[in-house]
Amino acid sequence: MSDAIAIPGFADPVADSQRAFRAVLDAMARPGRIADLGEGLRAPAPLDPATAAVALMLADQETTVALDGALRDAAPWLSFHAGVTLVDDPTRAQFVIASICPDLGSLDAGTDEQPETSATLILQVPGFGAGPGYRLSGPGLENPAILHVQGLPDGFAAAWQANHARYPRGIDVILCVGNRVAALPRSVSVEQL
Amino acid sequence: MEGYNFAYLDEQTKRMIRRAILKAVAVPGHQVPFGSREMPLPYGWGTGGIQVTASILGADDTLKVIDQGADDTTNAVSIRRFFARTAGVRTTTRTAEATVIQTRHRVPETPLREDQIIVYQVPQPEPLSRLEPSRVQTKIMHALGEYGLMHVKLYEDVARYGQVSISYDYPVMVNGRHLMAPSPIPAFDNPKLDRMPALQLFGAGREKRIYAVPPFTSVRSLDFDDHPFRAIRAPHACGLCGATDCYLDEVVVDDRGKRLFVCSDTDHCATRREAGHSGADSLPEAAE
Amino acid sequence: MAYVAVKGGERAIDNAHAWLAEQRRGDTGVPEIAPRQIAEQLGRAVDRAMAEGAIYDRGLGALAVKQAQGDLIEAAFLLRAYRTTLPRFAYSLPLDTGAMHVARRISATFKDLPGGQVLGPTYDYTHRLLDFTLEQEASPPAAAETETDLAPMPRVQDILAQEGLIEPDALPGADDPGKPPADLTREPLSFPAGRDARLQALARADEGFVLAMGYSTQRGYGGSHPFAGEIRMGEVAIEIEPPELGFAIDIGDITLTECQMVNQFAGSKTVPPQFTRGYGLAFGHCERKAMAMALADRAMRAAELGEDVTAPAQNIEFMLYHCDNIEATGFVEHLKLPHYVDFQSELENVRRMRAEHEAAAQATRKAAE
Numbered sequence: 007m008s009d010a011i012a013i014p015g016f017a018d019p020v021a022d023s024q025r026a027f028r029a030v031l032d033a034m035a036r037p038g039r040i041a042d043l044g045e046g047l048r049a050p051a052p053l054d055p056a057t058a059a060v061a062l063m064l065a066d067q068e069t070t071v072a073l074d075g076a077l078r079d080a081a082p083w084l085s086f087h088a089g090v091t092l093v094d095d096p097t098r099a100q101f102v103i104a105s106i107c108p109d110l111g112s113l114d115a116g117t118d119e120q121p122e123t124s125a126t127l128i129l130q131v132p133g134f135g136a137g138p139g140y141r142l143s144g145p146g147l148e149n150p151a152i153l154h155v156q157g158l159p160d161g162f163a164a165a166w167q168a169n170h171a172r173y174p175r176g177i178d179v180i181l182c183v184g185n186r187v188a189a190l191p192r193s194v195s196v197e198q199l
Numbered sequence: 200m201e202g203y204n205f206a207y208l209d210e211q212t213k214r215m216i217r218r219a220i221l222k223a224v225a226v227p228g229h230q231v232p233f234g235s236r237e238m239p240l241p242y243g244w245g246t247g248g249i250q251v252t253a254s255i256l257g258a259d260d261t262l263k264v265i266d267q268g269a270d271d272t273t274n275a276v277s278i279r280r281f282f283a284r285t286a287g288v289r290t291t292t293r294t295a296e297a298t299v300i301q302t303r304h305r306v307p308e309t310p311l312r313e314d315q316i317i318v319y320q321v322p323q324p325e326p327l328s329r330l331e332p333s334r335v336q337t338k339i340m341h342a343l344g345e346y347g348l349m350h351v352k353l354y355e356d357v358a359r360y361g362q363v364s365i366s367y368d369y370p371v372m373v374n375g376r377h378l379m380a381p382s383p384i385p386a387f388d389n390p391k392l393d394r395m396p397a398l399q400l401f402g403a404g405r406e407k408r409i410y411a412v413p414p415f416t417s418v419r420s421l422d423f424d425d426h427p428f429r430a431i432r433a434p435h436a437c438g439l440c441g442a443t444d445c446y447l448d449e450v451v452v453d454d455r456g457k458r459l460f461v462c463s464d465t466d467h468c469a470t471r472r473e474a475g476h477s478g479a480d481s482l483p484e485a486a487e
Numbered sequence: 488m489a490y491v492a493v494k495g496g497e498r499a500i501d502n503a504h505a506w507l508a509e510q511r512r513g514d515t516g517v518p519e520i521a522p523r524q525i526a527e528q529l530g531r532a533v534d535r536a537m538a539e540g541a542i543y544d545r546g547l548g549a550l551a552v553k554q555a556q557g558d559l560i561e562a563a564f565l566l567r568a569y570r571t572t573l574p575r576f577a578y579s580l581p582l583d584t585g586a587m588h589v590a591r592r593i594s595a596t597f598k599d600l601p602g603g604q605v606l607g608p609t610y611d612y613t614h615r616l617l618d619f620t621l622e623q624e625a626s627p628p629a630a631a632e633t634e635t636d637l638a639p640m641p642r643v644q645d646i647l648a649q650e651g652l653i654e655p656d657a658l659p660g661a662d663d664p665g666k667p668p669a670d671l672t673r674e675p676l677s678f679p680a681g682r683d684a685r686l687q688a689l690a691r692a693d694e695g696f697v698l699a700m701g702y703s704t705q706r707g708y709g710g711s712h713p714f715a716g717e718i719r720m721g722e723v724a725i726e727i728e729p730p731e732l733g734f735a736i737d738i739g740d741i742t743l744t745e746c747q748m749v750n751q752f753a754g755s756k757t758v759p760p761q762f763t764r765g766y767g768l769a770f771g772h773c774e775r776k777a778m779a780m781a782l783a784d785r786a787m788r789a790a791e792l793g794e795d796v797t798a799p800a801q802n803i804e805f806m807l808y809h810c811d812n813i814e815a816t817g818f819v820e821h822l823k824l825p826h827y828v829d830f831q832s833e834l835e836n837v838r839r840m841r842a843e844h845e846a847a848a849q850a851t852r853k854a855a856e
Contacts, residue, residue: 020205024257027217031255034224035398035413036313064221066214068673118342122222122231145227145374146413148396174376178225191225193374193413209572215673232675237567242817244824267828274824276496304828322821333804335678360840366832385832405814407675431835449831463828 013050015062015087022046026063030180033189038142038151040134043185050083052076056182057103057130058083064126065090065101072099074106077130096125105130107159110169113177121174124192130182131157138162139199146191152199153188155181163198170195206253206286212236216254216409220400223411228373229341230324235407245278246404248301248320252282255316255400256299261289263297268305268446268463275303294466304367306388308445308467311397313414319382321403324410326370326380346378349421357426366431372419373412381418387430387446392418435460438480440471511556522549534742534771535559539812540566541672541691543741543770560693560812567813571672577727578667580735584745584768585642588722594643595715596749602640607720608772643717644747644764653749653762680803685787686780690768693812694776700800700810701782709786709798713765716749720772744769746777750785755793763792 016022022044029041049058058080065071067089073081074096080103084090096102097112102125116124137156140163159165169176169192176192190196204210212234219233238246256262262282266275270292278301279290291297294309303320311317327337330348340346349370356364363369369386373379381392382401392399392412399412412418422428433447438459445467447460459480462468472481512519526533526549533548540551540563547566555561591607594600606612647653669684671691676684689697704710722740729736748765765785767777786800799805809815 020210021258023210023213024205024255027213028255028257031217031220031224031398034221035411064214064218066211068211068215069218119338120232121226121229122219124222126221145416146224148394148415174226174229176225178221191413193225193227203572207572209574232677234673234675236672237564237571237813239568241564241820242814243819243821244817246817267825271496272825273496273500276500280497280500303824304826322818334808335804361843362840364836364840366836367829383826383829385828387832405818431832431839433831433835446828447831448827449834463831 011050011083011086013048013083015047016059017046022059023063026059030060030063030187030189033180033187034146034178034191036146036151037144037190037194038140038147038153038188040153040186040188043187045185047185050080052105053080053083054130054182055185056187057128059185060128060180060182060187061090061101061103062088067091069101070099071101071103072096074102074104074108076105077103099125101126101128103128103130107157107162110165110177115169115172115175115177118175121176121192124175125177127177127179128182129179131155132183133157134181134183134186134188141197141199142190142194143197144191144194146194155188163196166190166196203285205258206256206282207238208236208250208253212250213254216250219409220251220254220411223400223409224398224413226377227412227416228371228377228379228410230403230408230410232407233409235404238404240277240281242405243322244274245301245303245320247402247406247409248303248318248404249278249281249402250404251318251400251402251409252299252301253286255318256282256286256288258286258288260298261291261296263291263294263300263466264302265300265305265307265464265466266303267448268307269465271465292466293470294464304383304385305446305463306384306391308462308464309470310391311395313396315397317395317397317399319384319399319401321380321382321401321408322405323368324380324401324403324406324408326368326378341377344376346372349378353421353423357423362426363422363428369428370421372417372421374416375419378421379410379412379418385431385446386420386428387432389418389420389428390430394418433460436478437462437468438478440468440476440481441478442468442471442476511554520553522546522553525549525552529557531772532557532559532562534769534773535694535776536562536566538770538773538776539563539691539693540570542566542570560816564813564816577729579738580726580728582723582725582743584719584723584743585639585645586724587640587719587743587745588740589640589719590721590742592640592717592719592721593715594717596643596717597646600641600643600646609774640719642719642747644749647716647749647762651759651761654764656764676807678804680807682784682788682791685803685807686766686768686784688807688810689780689783690770692780692810693815694773694779696810696812696815697779697783698775700786700806701779703798704782704786704800709789709801711763711765711782711785712751713748713782713785714750715778716747718744718746718774718778720744720774742771744771744773744777746774746781748778748781748785763788 026043029043033039033041043056043059047055047059049055065088070093071090072093081092093099107129113125133156135154137154139152139154141150141152143150173192178192179190181188215234219231223231238249264275264279266272282288283290294307299316301318325337330352331337353363367385368380368383369389371379371381394415396414398414401410420428436443439461446463448463450459452459526545532552533545536551536559537543537548551562551565592605669681671687723743724737724740726735726737746767750763750765765781767780769776783800787803789796789801
């Protein structure tokens with residue numbers, strides 16, 4: 007067993023995954039809000055604790071997961087701790103875990119009858135609070151919110167709007183930095199500042 | 200509880216439900232199918248709400264459970280006990296103290312806050328079910344956003360009765376896209392759903408559907424320009440606290456047709472009485 | 488009379504539970520019944536609770552029947568709520584009912600066949616006369632025994648299949664080999680529902696519902712000219728194949744009842760006329776259930792076989808959404824929960840509409856005067 011695999015998942019699987027879920031739920035229900043997942047998890051490089059926690063909290067043997075090239079080293083850890091089915095083709099995965107934003111249009115967007123079958127992108131980014139600013143509006147927001155994210159590709163807002171335009175189809179994104187998350191559900195409209 | 204996980208459900212089941220909840224939040228008002236489990240309470244008695252609550256609840260939460268607006272109705276007591284027993288969480292009857300509120304048939308009168316989640320028990324998640332019994336067909340209607348059937352029903356109501364005759368489970372349009380059943384709350388409560396600061400989650404166990412309304416999301420009761428939606432309540436004041444803006448229960452007090460009207464939201468009524476309000480029928484022993 | 492806000496739901500529930508326990512025990516002058524007695528002497532009740540509770544465990548089945556005071560839907564509900572929390576260690580390999588250790592095997596389509604007709608323990612030819620000797624404790628005389636015939640008992644369908652007279656067995660995953668069989672306890676029903684999902688739903692379904700729907704096909708609502716090709720009941724080995732072993736191991740035997748109906752032939756330009764199948768399988772000795780299930784299964788294949796879908800038993804959505812008695816009993820019985828908030832809104836609605844009606848009538852009368 008490699009050293010990376012030996013890194014435990016959640017210290018307290020029941021309580022830690024519940025806390026992680028509530029943070030992600032809060033983030034998804036209020037787009038742009040940055041939620042803290044707490045300190046309960048040690049993650050194997052190159053995953054940030056938040057990325058690892060979100061994966062463990064949502065994925066298991068009933069789900070398919072694709073990892074992008076830069077995060078491939080975490081594959082054995084994820085298989086061991088979550089029992090997930092790893093697939094090579096991100097267009098066929100329910101969860102795509104990446105550190106480089108893939109083409110949103112290529113991922114599974116679900117169908118108008120079953121929009122819930124769409125992929126969730128768990129995107130590890132370098133930081134919140136700095137970098138380009140995005141104005142978010144839509145369900146979950148009393149007033150438009152501003153989210154600064156580092157590491158999103160140029161033209162992200164336009165790509166996102168193409169995703170948003172397919173509503174109710176579309177990809178949902180959970181952004182992860184350190185032990186914090188923010189989320190972009192497909193229902194939200196994004197404009198670069 | 201010995202032999203069972205925290206909040207009864209196993210972790211794999213919770214993950215499945217959590218995945219469904221997140222997708223439900225991402226597509227407000229859309230019914231997400233989920234692998235509803237058989238619960239130790241009967242289908243139709245809140246199994247959907249219980250599964251949603253069990254999947255979100257943490258040790259720090261304070262839970263309130265109401266049925267018909269009251270904390271002391273037997274099914275509310277039974278569900279509250281279930282969670283006290285399986286999760287050991289703090290429970291309360293105070294709306295303001297709760298972080299999670301599970302409800303059947305009412306929305307509390309006290310406005311909910313951003314740091315609260317309300318979980319509705321839903322017997323029939325499909326708003327079109329009385330008009331089209333086939334789920335294969337209604338699914339297509341939702342996919343196309345084709346809700347003509349419902350508009351025709353409302354129009355026929357107006358033609359026949361001069362008004363829309365639906366008084367509870369009154370259909371709403373969420374985020375301008377999905378027609379949604381608000382659960383059998385009285386139409387009086389519908390306006391509370393619109394742009395509510397709290398997250399609203401809906402669980403239908405028997406029908407195996409979860410749906411959600413995120414905070415500050417538009418929830419519009421269907422109506423016509425010349426027949427706008429009207430919230431109905433009994434035109435009386437609460438006999439105990441004197442409130443004139445709350446939903447009231449009608450209690451038959453004798454066999455000669457005498458009625459007493461009291462708040463259906465027991466916490467709201469008690470809080471008002473503690474603050475010194477009283478109604479025409481309040482007695483010392485009633486104001487506990 | 489003064490109104491006092493009701494408190495005391497908790498005490499009422501506790502008292503109700505205590506009363507229920509007392510009633511369940513009954514007269515303490517009568518010896519208490521033990522689950523073992525139920526398992527041994529009320530075996531058909533345990534079988535039905537296991538079949539509809541979807542768990543094979545005679546001890547738990549007997550306990551559930553005792554706890555439910557013999558209410559078998561309640562017993563099945565207790566078992567379902569228990570099984571839902573159990574971890575899943577493995578999935579069994581497909582059962583080989585052809586290798587069943589048969590206690591009963593009859594065919595209505597052939598007078599005799601390899602392995603013979605085996606009547607087994609059946610009520611079929613008993614005269615339904617109340618047997619007052621059972622009022623007293625009595626041990627019946629031992630039933631006659633013969634040497635076990637170890638010769639295989641091929642299934643009637645396999646005999647017909649040799650000549651190509653009946654459609655081939657639909658093997659699980661035949662259309663999509665990589666796909667595991669549906670499991671309604673993990674994934675909610677979706678449409679079109681494959682035969683795997685339909686059979687699972689029917690196997691768990693209420694015996695009374697399936698019986699009535701199967702019966703309706705015999706009365707012209709979706710008829711399919713059935714013959715009871717074979718009914719067999721007995722013990723079948725359960726095998727699992729742990730990935731770390733790489734070969735199958737036997738983990739025990741369960742009693743099953745299987746029914747293969749042979750139905751009217753269908754043919755088309757590409758397929759020559761042949762008989763079609765309806766299939767029923769139930770835990771324990773549940774022959775009525777297995778037979779009715781086979782009729783219902785065949786009726787639900789109407790669309791697949793190019794027949795008109797006109798009868799309730801052929802309507803897959805109708806059948807699957809209403810066959811489960813745990814869902815049905817919960818929702819029917821939930822009507823006894825308080826609904827006074829909604830009723831109040833209806834009351835106000837009707838009062839308001841009556842007032843408007845009266846006002847309109849008065850206006851008309853005034854105009855006429």
